[in-house]
Amino acid sequence: MEMMRSLRHVNIDHLHVGWYQSTYYGSFVSRALLDSQFSYQHAIEESVVLIYDPIKTAQGSLCLKAYRLTPKLMEICKEKDFSPEGLKKACVSFEHMFEEVPIVIKNSHLINVLMWELQEKSTVADKHELLNLSSxxxxxxxxxxxxxxxxxxxxxxxxxxxxxxxxxxxxxxxxxxxxxxxxxxxxxxxxxxxxxxxxxxxxxxxxxxxxxxxxxxxxxxxxxxxxxxxxxxxxxxxxxxxxxxxxxxxxxxxxxxxxMDTLLISGQINNYCQNIKEFTSQNLGKLFMAEALQGHNS
Known part of the structure; x- marks a missing residue:
């Protein structure tokens, strides 16, 4: 949000598709994000929020996702009826709060040429973080x-x-x-x-x-x-x-x-569980691969 305000202060278009937020370990499901996205989506129907995780990206997997509020949640936020009866009537659960929008990253030809030149000039460093078994x-x-x-x-x-x-x-x-x-x-x-x-x-x-x-x-x-x-x-x-x-x-x-706070907490718990499941599945694959290599060398 601070970056979006800074872009607005220098007269740069800051409403392309919405706004973005940098987060760690997938901790983005909060009341602040819900209120901000509701304001953007209420003003611009096509608005989305981009979630970027630098820690997961540093591990070799680009973590960039886009989310929108579901129509049911938008109606509840408009009516401001967060009572148990209102949520039960709308049939809203933590699984139906956000909908993920697919992302396609496209670069211009000049950007592709620049990246190719930087790749040619950069020296190859001995980095083996992706093979690290410590988790x-x-x-x-x-x-x-x-x-x-x-x-x-x-x-x-x-x-x-x-x-x-x-x-x-x-x-x-x-x-x-x-x-x-x-x-x-x-x-x-x-x-x-x-x-x-x-x-x-x-x-x-x-x-x-x-x-x-x-x-x-x-x-x-x-x-x-x-x-x-x-x-x-x-x-x-x-x-x-x-x-x-x-x-x-x-x-x-x-x-x-x-x-509403209970739904947000449930959604965040579900997000943590999905991240842990994904992370452990990747590390289990590394462990099985290391075990196979050790058996082959012996």
Missing amino acids: SNHLEKSLQLLMDRVDDMSQDIVKYNTFCRNLSKQQQQKQQVQSPLLVLLYTLSSSSVASSLQGRLSPSSRSEWLKHLITCLRTRAQYLQRRQQENAQRQSRGEPPLPEEDISKMFKPPQAPPR
């Missing part, structure tokens, strides 16, 4: 980044589970207060309730049912007490009191945590 540093760094993202995912899962428990607890309390049977039982005395249950339930079942009933009645009594206090405050401010049947304002649903 502990690269693999260790990739695994460390992967574990960090897994920890972030674990924290997001804990937040979402806490939200689900709070929502379930609130819905249970709301049902206890709204139950018509509880309203009827609330008007009866405990002796009449006990006598009506006599002979219909076993002693243990009757005891458990009465404990549950007492808990529900206490919940309703607490609600009525809070509603009376709220109505007293509203009357002091000159506002009309709220009816006891309207409990929507008393039980406000807890705010769901945004799920």
